Amino acid sequence: MSHVHAVILAGGSGTRFWPASRRKRPKQLLPLAGDPNEPLIAATARRIAPLVPIEHLWISTSAALVAPTLAALPGVAASRALAEPVARNTAPCIGWACATIARSDPDAIIAVLPADHHIADEPAFREALTTALRAAEEGWMATIGIVPTRAETGYGYIEVGDAVAPGVHAAAAFVEKPNRERAEAYLRGGKHLWNGGMFFFRASVMKKAIAKHLPALAAGLDRIDAAAARGDEARALAEVFPTLPSISIDHGVMEKAEKIAVIPGSFGWNDVGSWQVTWEMAQKDSAGNVLPEGAVAVDAKNNLVLDLTTGTNGGTNGGAAGQGGAKVKGKTWALVGMNDIVVVETDDAVLVIPRERAQDVRAVVDALTARGEADRI
Amino acid sequence: MSHVHAVILAGGSGTRFWPASRRKRPKQLLPLAGDPNEPLIAATARRIAPLVPIEHLWISTSAALVAPTLAALPGVAASRALAEPVARNTAPCIGWACATIARSDPDAIIAVLPADHHIADEPAFREALTTALRAAEEGWMATIGIVPTRAETGYGYIEVGDAVAPGVHAAAAFVEKPNRERAEAYLRGGKHLWNGGMFFFRASVMKKAIAKHLPALAAGLDRIDAAAARGDEARALAEVFPTLPSISIDHGVMEKAEKIAVIPGSFGWNDVGSWQVTWEMAQKDSAGNVLPEGAVAVDAKNNLVLDLTTGTNGGTNGGAAGQGGAKVKGKTWALVGMNDIVVVETDDAVLVIPRERAQDVRAVVDALTARGEADRI
Numbered sequence: 001m002s003h004v005h006a007v008i009l010a011g012g013s014g015t016r017f018w019p020a021s022r023r024k025r026p027k028q029l030l031p032l033a034g035d036p037n038e039p040l041i042a043a044t045a046r047r048i049a050p051l052v053p054i055e056h057l058w059i060s061t062s063a064a065l066v067a068p069t070l071a072a073l074p075g076v077a078a079s080r081a082l083a084e085p086v087a088r089n090t091a092p093c094i095g096w097a098c099a100t101i102a103r104s105d106p107d108a109i110i111a112v113l114p115a116d117h118h119i120a121d122e123p124a125f126r127e128a129l130t131t132a133l134r135a136a137e138e139g140w141m142a143t144i145g146i147v148p149t150r151a152e153t154g155y156g157y158i159e160v161g162d163a164v165a166p167g168v169h170a171a172a173a174f175v176e177k178p179n180r181e182r183a184e185a186y187l188r189g190g191k192h193l194w195n196g197g198m199f200f201f202r203a204s205v206m207k208k209a210i211a212k213h214l215p216a217l218a219a220g221l222d223r224i225d226a227a228a229a230r231g232d233e234a235r236a237l238a239e240v241f242p243t244l245p246s247i248s249i250d251h252g253v254m255e256k257a258e259k260i261a262v263i264p265g266s267f268g269w270n271d272v273g274s275w276q277v278t279w280e281m282a283q284k285d286s287a288g289n290v291l292p293e294g295a296v297a298v299d300a301k302n303n304l305v306l307d308l309t310t311g312t313n314g315g316t317n318g319g320a321a322g323q324g325g326a327k328v329k330g331k332t333w334a335l336v337g338m339n340d341i342v343v344v345e346t347d348d349a350v351l352v353i354p355r356e357r358a359q360d361v362r363a364v365v366d367a368l369t370a371r372g373e374a375d376r377i
Numbered sequence: 378m379s380h381v382h383a384v385i386l387a388g389g390s391g392t393r394f395w396p397a398s399r400r401k402r403p404k405q406l407l408p409l410a411g412d413p414n415e416p417l418i419a420a421t422a423r424r425i426a427p428l429v430p431i432e433h434l435w436i437s438t439s440a441a442l443v444a445p446t447l448a449a450l451p452g453v454a455a456s457r458a459l460a461e462p463v464a465r466n467t468a469p470c471i472g473w474a475c476a477t478i479a480r481s482d483p484d485a486i487i488a489v490l491p492a493d494h495h496i497a498d499e500p501a502f503r504e505a506l507t508t509a510l511r512a513a514e515e516g517w518m519a520t521i522g523i524v525p526t527r528a529e530t531g532y533g534y535i536e537v538g539d540a541v542a543p544g545v546h547a548a549a550a551f552v553e554k555p556n557r558e559r560a561e562a563y564l565r566g567g568k569h570l571w572n573g574g575m576f577f578f579r580a581s582v583m584k585k586a587i588a589k590h591l592p593a594l595a596a597g598l599d600r601i602d603a604a605a606a607r608g609d610e611a612r613a614l615a616e617v618f619p620t621l622p623s624i625s626i627d628h629g630v631m632e633k634a635e636k637i638a639v640i641p642g643s644f645g646w647n648d649v650g651s652w653q654v655t656w657e658m659a660q661k662d663s664a665g666n667v668l669p670e671g672a673v674a675v676d677a678k679n680n681l682v683l684d685l686t687t688g689t690n691g692g693t694n695g696g697a698a699g700q701g702g703a704k705v706k707g708k709t710w711a712l713v714g715m716n717d718i719v720v721v722e723t724d725d726a727v728l729v730i731p732r733e734r735a736q737d738v739r740a741v742v743d744a745l746t747a748r749g750e751a752d753r754i
Contacts, residue, residue, distance in 0.1 A: 194457045298740040332726040334741040337734040349709040357714040363675040364711040376709045
């Protein structure tokens with residue numbers, strides 16, 4: 001499929017990994033999935049490299065993040081970065097990518113992939129991707145539905161309909177995040193898959209769907225596209241983009257359109273949603289701890305300590321998510337009588353939080369925002 | 378009393394304040410009692426300044442600690458530092474101080490005071506001290522007994538006997554650390570006081586008591602004294618000191634000698650025994666937290682966080698025990714959902730421990746010792 005393109009959605013600011021993730025260094029630019037040398041977005045690009053030539057790899061991100069994002073993706077040309085002047089959710093962003101790619105490749109088949117997920121079984125993932133791209137080639141707007149492994153209330157679900165091709169089903173419905181009871185019913189029922197935010201379609205099909213279901217967006221995108229054709233895209237973007245409707249592709253298009261397919265996938269998908277997940281994914285010692293080299297743990301179990309300082313040692317201190325690689329002998333970390341906590345230190349901040357409250361890191365970001373301390377977020 | 382001298386015992390290595398206290402920077406050199414600019418030993422010297430002229434202030438410490446100790450005590454001459462070549466507990470150390478002081482002032486009355494305690498009510502303390510020195514002048518070997526405020530099992534006690542002068546009692550017995558039941562009985566009974574390790578005596582009286590109860594020590598001290606008189610003290614010290622019996626002044630002399638007095642004192646005495654005590658003594662916010670400036674606390678109560686790093690900010694980050702004084706804007710500390718913990722960070726180590734386990738910091742030092750990582754202790 002020589003017309004296959006991929007758009008990696010990398011505009012997220014991600015507050016759940018504070019203090020490691022920051023406005024200027026969001027989650028997808030951090031190596032949070034075990035390999036201290038590979039940011040999540042680099043892993044995303046590497047995973048699909050066998051299916052998508054690098055010159056067909058596009059990155060949707062914010063203007064402020066273009067430089068660090070390209071730095072994390074050697075070999076990707078600056079022209080492949082689609083910098084949104086403001087964030088307007090996924091529909092405008094995907095619509096703009098679609099229009100841009102279609103200008104040079106009207107027969108483009110596009111895979112849209114989040115930048116910040118982890119996938120354990122990459123061959124199985126690529127197999128599902130191939131199936132989804134084939135469905136897209138045949139005119140479906142396809143998504144991959146992750147086979148649930150628990151009654152998760154934090155994700156949207158996709159209800160599976162009839163099989164339409166080998167490994168491909170019609171999508172009966174997109175479902176909002178369920179409550180606990182409903183999530184358990186979904187898990188038992190076996191007809192609902194997690195919506196992992198991956199979409200596959202012909203550019204021409206998506207353009208038509210947007211025109212039908214989001215005409216205001218289509219009109220705006222046409223203005224940008226026309227300006228781009230005459231070499232005046234930057235001004236049009238700055239002018240038009242902020243006026244586009246802020247809506248997700250799920251709500252704006254997928255839930256309403258016809259011929260929506262879902263490909264069930266089981267490949268160790270993980271949305272790397274919190275420090276809790278980082279602990280789950282990391283290599284642990286016999287006491288369940290993830291600690292910097294040389295740490296002392298006394299009566300301490302199931303803790304995650306990440307020393308991400310770059311400080312006076314001329315390098316990082318390692319740890320599961322250490323940046324930069326070289327493990328040097330850093331601070332002596334000592335935990336006594338502490339269980340199930342997360343401690344993350346960066347050059348300018350330290351977080352201490354119970355693992356099970358890892359989601360509440362947002363509260364710190366909220367407090368700093370309320371104080372107007374933007375430089376600490 | 379122009380013959381009053383004071384000997385501050387400052388040889389302690391103190392592992393209970395790791396990572397702030399280190400072999401080369403023990404507890405008494407740290408500002409652990411609330412004023413971030415005043416090491417405990419400096420407070421000890423300041424407290425007695427109205428009673429003891431500075432040229433009569435002697436410091437007993439180890440050779441390795443002479444320089445930092447003198448640095449903490451501006452105005453004290455280097456000749457006033459009594460550097461023990463090896464630690465042999467308090468009897469040899471006090472005996473040697475006694476002999477040294479008596480050479481130039483045979484009528485010396487000596488107060489021996491630990492370097493690392495805190496006293497809240499300084500005038501009341503000086504009043505007790507004056508009473509104790511008066512008793513010493515009259516030939517008693519006196520000690521101050523702290524009136525207990527709780528059934529403490531971590532201290533030795535002194536049993537109070539008959540009154541022998543206003544505010545002065547004979548000491549009926551020195552008692553080892555009691556068990557819980559006995560400590561409670563002591564508290565109810567009102568006849569037992571805490572042994573705070575403060576001693577007052579004429580040099581001549583102590584010399585006689587040592588000669589009687591610790592003849593081996595007396596003989597060794599005589600050799601050192603004779604060598605000192607002919608200007609050869611250093612060699613004699615190095616030769617003799619390691620051979621002296623290692624025994625406390627309490628066990629070796631006070632428990633056995635006659636005419637031992639105790640002066641009951643109530644002046645907010647605190648032995649600053651652990652990070653728990655530091656938290657108790659510190660100024661706390663409305664949630665009971667002691668936090669570095671600018672910290673964020675969400676659902677977090679009764680914590681002690683000390684950022685003692687000197688790092689890249691060109692200064693310390695403050696906190697109750699911050700060293701150096703100037704509070705600059707340092708790291709953003711964030712605690713979410715954590716209660717009753719202690720976090721202490723220095724330039725080369727971080728400790729996380731529940732407040733109630735603060736004594737177990739020793740386990741960290743033990744672990745580092747076992748690993749042979751002396752530079753981290």
